[in-house]
Amino acid sequence: MKILFITSGFRAVYYFFEQSIVEAFQNAGHYCESFTLNNGFDALKLKKQSLQPDLILAMAGLKISKPTLEFLKQTKVKSAIWLTEDPYYMDWTIPLITYFDYIFTIDQAALEQYKRLGRPNVYHLPLGTDPEVFHSTLVSEEFTSDICLVGVPYSNRIELIEFLLKRTDYQIQIVGRGWGKHNNEWNKNLNRDLNLVNAWVKPETVVNYYNGSKIVLNIHRPSDEKYNKNRIGIIAKSINNRTFDAASCEVFQLIDSKEELVQHFEEGKEIVSFQDKNDLLEKIHYYIAHDEERRQMAIKARKRVLTSHTFQHRIDHLLMKVQS
16 A cells, blocks of 8 residues: 655654654555645645555644645545544644545544544544653663653643642652743742753653653643633543553553543553542552552553554554555
């Protein structure tokens, strides 16, 4: 199969996702060429003409122009889109779905909405991980912590981190853009300071922070965050890609409860969820004190990733759907 892969147009972690996806297509025995939207509409038409693809796959889709969407709809080539920001930009993704033959979404609640709108070929396809990148490794002292959170400061993350700073003396490591203002306030008002890397860091570096932490804290983006474009208020049901990345590193994680979690990991044996901040605090105290339980869960989580949750698994599933 020849695949024309239209990349998202986003930088940072999307470069990693897209590299892994192309490799997964190639590992499955298919020919895949990437196309960057910045090259322009005319370049896309030429690429399609020269490659003669059997499938056109678009990643995220949020930056695809209207003329390009019309072109994709009119071409006789099978087309698919992988909606990897659902359900946080449903205002923008709902108009997109009419242009593609196959819809893949990372969120079950988004899938249900697309089906209510009458789309026939809609499938749940979470992001995966690359176990060659995300793996267990020894790290130096600069990466060690009791609790580590990687990500930007969404409102629920700010609230929980502030709660832990007030109620515990644990060493907390935060990695992500935008935390500087909050850290300054906490340092001033609570006399507490985070170990803070106020920047986006490459996956290879995230691995070190995960491996250096006793507990990786995984808190999902709120469905009503002010930056969202989700007027109909779809509430996410599915877990994020960090769940798979942390598990692949063979580290223990505490994750806020999501309906779909049990479809991917065995609760209490491979991963532990929490319901609210008091439940989180209780579980942090318990698991900080029980090293062997953490270690055994982390080992089992890594095994589950290797059998079910790599990018290769995702691409194999996508191909099975479009080829059937």
